[in-house]
Amino acid sequence: MPGTYLTPKAYNRRWWIDIGESDSPEWAELAKGISSRGNSISEQSQDYYDMAGRGVAESEVTGVTVSRTWSGWRVIGDKAQDHIMKRLYDLDKRKVKFLECYDNMSAAAENGHQGEAVLTITDDGSGDAGNRENISFGLKIIGTPTPGTVTIAENVPTFKPTAAAASSGG
DSSP states (O other), X not given: OOSOOOOOOGGGEEEEEEOOSSSSOOEEESOTTEEEEXXXXXXXXXXXXXXXXXXXXXXXXEEEEXXXXXXXXXXXXXXXXHHHHTTTTOGGGOEEEEEEEETTSOTTSOOEEEEEEEEEEEEEEEOOTTSOOEEEEEEEEEEEEEEEEEEEETTEEEEEEOHHHHHHTO
16 A cells, blocks of 8 residues: 555553743653553543434444543652642642643654643552552543644744644634
């Protein structure tokens, strides 16, 4: 089959959260100590029956919830982990901006998204006495993230929305 295909590894999909307190983002990557990333995608659908269909359902997806999860070990001093773990008891400061992208695509390719999410913390530190402390947390995506191009220079990401997303306001 003609074409160029990429087969990304899990580490090629990179994620950052904004840990800044101002309008200018301060991106911290979710990577240090992270050994696994997972997804939870839950779609809701509605079935419609009418006479023209002779009793056979017409189905339509009517909603979706997307969550991303990370697990690994605690690295105290890592900006992303520290920011997340200090939110454990502060439910009013769980909303964050995020960037995600594939880092193995051509420079001009639409390779990522920017959006907002709510932090979820499912393990703030556990494990056996002689092992590294386990952690796990997630992002529950709010709304529809904006597609675009993420470029990374000196480990700092920047985001440019696609022309269609920029002209429609998101």
